[in-house]
Amino acid sequence: MAERVLMKGNEAIAEAAIRAGCRHYFGYPITPQTEIAAYMAKKMPKIGGVFLQAESEIASINMVYGAAAAGFRVMTSSSSPGISLKSEGLSYIAGSDVPAFVVNVQRGGPGLGGIQPSQSDYFQATKGGGHGDYRMIVLAPASVQEMASLTVKGFNLADKYLMTAMILADGTIGQMMEPITFEDVQVETYDKPWALTGTKMQRKHNIVNSLYLKPDELERKNFERYERYKVVEENEVMYEEYMMEDAEICVVAFGIASRVAKNAVAAARKEGVKAGLIRPITLWPFPKAAVRKAADQVKAFISVELNMGQMIEDIRLAAECTRPVSLCNRTGGMIPDPEQVLAAIKAAQKGVN
Amino acid sequence: MAVVFQKPHSLTDAVLHYCPGCPHGIIHRLVAEAIDELGIEGEAIGVAPVGCAVMAYDYFTCDMIEAAHGRAPATATGIKRCRPDNIVFTYQGDGDLASIGMAETVHAAARNENITVIFVNNAIYGMTGGQMAPTSLPGQVTQTSPYGRDVNHCGWPIKVCELLATLEGPEYITRVAVNNVKNVKAAGKAIRKAFQNQIDKKGFSLVEVVSACPTNWGMTPQKALEWVESDMLPYYPLGVYKDRSAAKEGEAK
Numbered sequence: 001m002a003e004r005v006l007m008k009g010n011e012a013i014a015e016a017a018i019r020a021g022c023r024h025y026f027g028y029p030i031t032p033q034t035e036i037a038a039y040m041a042k043k044m045p046k047i048g049g050v051f052l053q054a055e056s057e058i059a060s061i062n063m064v065y066g067a068a069a070a071g072f073r074v075m076t077s078s079s080s081p082g083i084s085l086k087s088e089g090l091s092y093i094a095g096s097d098v099p100a101f102v103v104n105v106q107r108g109g110p111g112l113g114g115i116q117p118s119q120s121d122y123f124q125a126t127k128g129g130g131h132g133d134y135r136m137i138v139l140a141p142a143s144v145q146e147m148a149s150l151t152v153k154g155f156n157l158a159d160k161y162l163m164t165a166m167i168l169a170d171g172t173i174g175q176m177m178e179p180i181t182f183e184d185v186q187v188e189t190y191d192k193p194w195a196l197t198g199t200k201m202q203r204k205h206n207i208v209n210s211l212y213l214k215p216d217e218l219e220r221k222n223f224e225r226y227e228r229y230k231v232v233e234e235n236e237v238m239y240e241e242y243m244m245e246d247a248e249i250c251v252v253a254f255g256i257a258s259r260v261a262k263n264a265v266a267a268a269r270k271e272g273v274k275a276g277l278i279r280p281i282t283l284w285p286f287p288k289a290a291v292r293k294a295a296d297q298v299k300a301f302i303s304v305e306l307n308m309g310q311m312i313e314d315i316r317l318a319a320e321c322t323r324p325v326s327l328c329n330r331t332g333g334m335i336p337d338p339e340q341v342l343a344a345i346k347a348a349q350k351g352v353n
Numbered sequence: 354m355a356v357v358f359q360k361p362h363s364l365t366d367a368v369l370h371y372c373p374g375c376p377h378g379i380i381h382r383l384v385a386e387a388i389d390e391l392g393i394e395g396e397a398i399g400v401a402p403v404g405c406a407v408m409a410y411d412y413f414t415c416d417m418i419e420a421a422h423g424r425a426p427a428t429a430t431g432i433k434r435c436r437p438d439n440i441v442f443t444y445q446g447d448g449d450l451a452s453i454g455m456a457e458t459v460h461a462a463a464r465n466e467n468i469t470v471i472f473v474n475n476a477i478y479g480m481t482g483g484q485m486a487p488t489s490l491p492g493q494v495t496q497t498s499p500y501g502r503d504v505n506h507c508g509w510p511i512k513v514c515e516l517l518a519t520l521e522g523p524e525y526i527t528r529v530a531v532n533n534v535k536n537v538k539a540a541g542k543a544i545r546k547a548f549q550n551q552i553d554k555k556g557f558s559l560v561e562v563v564s565a566c567p568t569n570w571g572m573t574p575q576k577a578l579e580w581v582e583s584d585m586l587p588y589y590p591l592g593v594y595k596d597r598s599a600a601k602e603g604e605a606k
Contacts, residue, residue, distance in 0.1 A: 024435060050434045054427065055460035062424035062457070066400075066431025069418050074431070092421050196416040196432060198439045201395040207410045209419040 002181045009147045009173040010035035010077075012180055013103055014043070016151035017075055019185040022101065023049035024074040026063035028056055028082060031115045032171040033105035036077040057082040061089030061102075068098040069208040071195025073155055077103035079171075080121050081112060083129065090164055091130025095210025097194075097225065099158035101151070102136075103167040105174040108333040116333025117171035119255060120307035125168045126284040126314070133222050135229050136164040137236065138283040140254040144178035150281070156188040161232055168283060170306065172256040172335065238281035239290050243269060247276025249348050250294045252315050253304035254280045256335065261304045264341030275345045283311070291318035300348040301325040304341055306334075324351070361385035363394045367411045372479075374567040374574025376531045377405060380473055381412055383537070384444065387545040388415065391552065397440045398432055400425040404446035405479040423454025426461035429468045440551055442469040448478045451487040451511050458513070463522040465556035469547045472513060475564040476585065483569030487511045490588055495569070510588065514561050518594035524556035526595040530563040532581040536591070555598055563589050 007015070014036045017025075025040040037053070044051035054060035060076050067074035078086060083104045093100050106121050108114040121129075125138045137157050139150040147169060154165035199205055212218035243265055244250065253261035258279040268275040278294060280287050294301075300323055303312035309327040316325050328344035330336045360366075363385035371377045388394050397415035401407060403422035410417035420428040425443035433441045450458050450472050461468065477495055478484040484497040488510045492501040502510075514528045525547060529540035540562055547558035563585050565577035572580060593599075 024431075026431065052430070052434060055456050058424065059427040059430075059457050059460065062421060062427035063431035063434070065420075065424075066418065066428035066433075067435045068431075069428075070398075070432045070435040072435040074435075088421055089424070096419075196398045196418060196439075197436070198396040198398060198416055199394070199414070205414055206416045207418070209410055209417075211407060211419055 002183050004179055004181050006177055006179050007144060008035055008175060008177050009141075009144045009169065010105060010175070011039050012144050012147040013077070013151050013167065014039035015182070016148035016185070017101065017155070018043060018047065018049070019182060020073065020152045020155040021187050022073045022075050022155065023047070024067045024072055025049070025051050025076070026054050026060040026067070026074070027076050027078065028054050028060050030079045030082045032107060032174050033077050033079050033103065035174070036103060057085035058088065061086035064100050065089055065093050065096070065098065068093065068100045069096065069196050071192040071197060073101070073159070075101040075103065077105065079105050079107045080109050080118070083121060083124065087124070087130040090136065091132050091134060092210050093164055094130070094134035094136070095132060096208050097162040098208060099162050100164045101154050101158050102164055103169065106168065106170045108331065114333045115171065117256060117335065118306050118331065118333060119170055119257060120310070120331065121168065122283065122305070122307060122310035125166055126286070134225070135284055136166045137161070137232060138166050138168050140168050140281060140283050141173060142255055142258045142279060144173065144176065145180045147173060148180055148182065152185050152187070156186070157236060159188065159190045161228055168255070170256050233285040236282060237285045237287050237289070239287035240279040240281060241290065242277040242279065244276035244278065244294065246274055247294070247297065248274040248299050249276070249302065249345050250298040250300070251275060251277045251302045251304055251341065251345065252280070252291065252311065253277065254283060254311065257304045257306055260336055260338055261341050263338040264345060267338055267342050268345045273345055273349050286314045286318065288318040291315055292320065295319040295322045298323060300351065302328050302344050302348055304328045304336065307331050361389045363388040363414050365412055365414050369412060370408060371405065372568040374577065376564045377473065379531045379537060380471065380562050380564065381409070383541045383544050384442070384471055385413065386541060387548050390545060391548055393440045393548065393552065396438070397442065398436070400429045400432070400441070400443040402443065402445040402449040404449045406444050406446060406473065407480065409444050423449050423452070424457055425449065425454065426457040426466065426468070426470065430461055430466050433466060433468050437467070440469070440548065442471060442548070444471045445473070446479070447472070447474045447476065447486045447488040451513050459517070459520070462517050462557050462559065463520050465522040465524060467551055467554055467556050469551050470557070470559040471544065472559055472561045473564050474513070474561055474589065475566040476510070477566050477569045479566050479569055483566070488513070490584060512589065514559070514594040517559060522557060523559065523595060524597050525550050525558035527559070527593045528561040528563065528589060528591050530581060530586060530591055532563070532565065532578040563591070
């Protein structure tokens, strides 16, 4: 039987990464994700792996780039301001089509912001952050269990599609403890004929590169990459629906916000309001079809976010503006309580009656 | 007919894109010769910079990666920590290594990262058309110091070897030049040693190659090489700035 253990969310990511075959971690200290680095620093030397504290977030993501290009499962973790610094590297990793695994345990911004939980890097994660046309697979865990399972999933997806998989968590899930189970980890392995191994004088040299000075060549590369992204959009969307069968009001929330929202939906049901929840697990690709389908059924959407309203834009796009979408939010490290969300649900119900 | 001179095996047949009279071709050749002589072509992984040598990945026959500007030592670190038995080298210019990438350079050296760094110092940003570099000399006229580098305004050029030699970390720090045959030969020897150190797992080895940029200095290739001798080398003296193993052997004797 699989073991059941009590773990912090950040530690669950670290342990799951090791079980997924990651033996190289490069990072730079920042709150509230330091437990990941601490766990790796302790474990890696004991299992023949490498933990290296880099001189900066910039250096650490470029170490990840090198290790990924060498064909190894590799990761880094950081929090919001650190991810801004890593964004240059994320763009190069995307442009070079190598797989990487990156964790963002978000804190409030902009600027140095705060160290309390936030979801204000939604745009950064799902729309870019670095320069150029590229995407990352963005996974949003809502429990310590998912911190672990989505980490394994992330490594597999990164290798499968030769892109970065990012865990977009927040300080709450990173810091809180819950009992979790490490199921038998399904490590998928993929051939990496493009990897830098040394030619051994057996083949032509491999070049890992994102520079294409001929515009037609760069265009072709981008078109090819987006063909691959299309396959991700078709096959890898993940979301959870809660009480959506007969819902009239659809709450959309991810991560820690979704747990507050779930309580509010249950409370609304007790008061006779037919609320339901869509919880995106992949933020990119966004569960557009689920939201579009819900739009045919519900009267209104509510986006519950720990920011000034970022995912709400994707909900509006997916719903094609057929239904009103309102925002129920806190920011700066504050978290809404279920009462606030319940009030928003009731207001939406009234607004459309 | 006997072959008396040929291209190193570790260089591809691609035509170099460098300007006429640019010493990058010489330095590429020295690196390739070292790789050939040490028999490490099949194990070598090169990291190209952003700058004039950005397309070095097309010129060397070994596996290559193109790094972000200044980040080559970090990228090389990632590769080397995964593949300690491969031979990993970076090839970087002065803007890449000593300006935007100074942190990566200093920390790779401090960690004694077992890599080989070829640092080409021609005192100017060549690829972008001749802007002031961290190694541009006092008074040097460039596109962004049109009245000559004013050290009171933008500071003094950085002496990379002298700076890195203050660190405990690195194994081998040396400065060579390629402005005449004697210096080219010495440069080749230093580059070979920098690779041999890595094979011997001795750690971080950096060879600074004082070079020229006739195009952006606005000089003929001949005049540029003279300027290296008359102006560059007095500010950037040639020599070995650190050689830990040699120093240890000296102590033992």
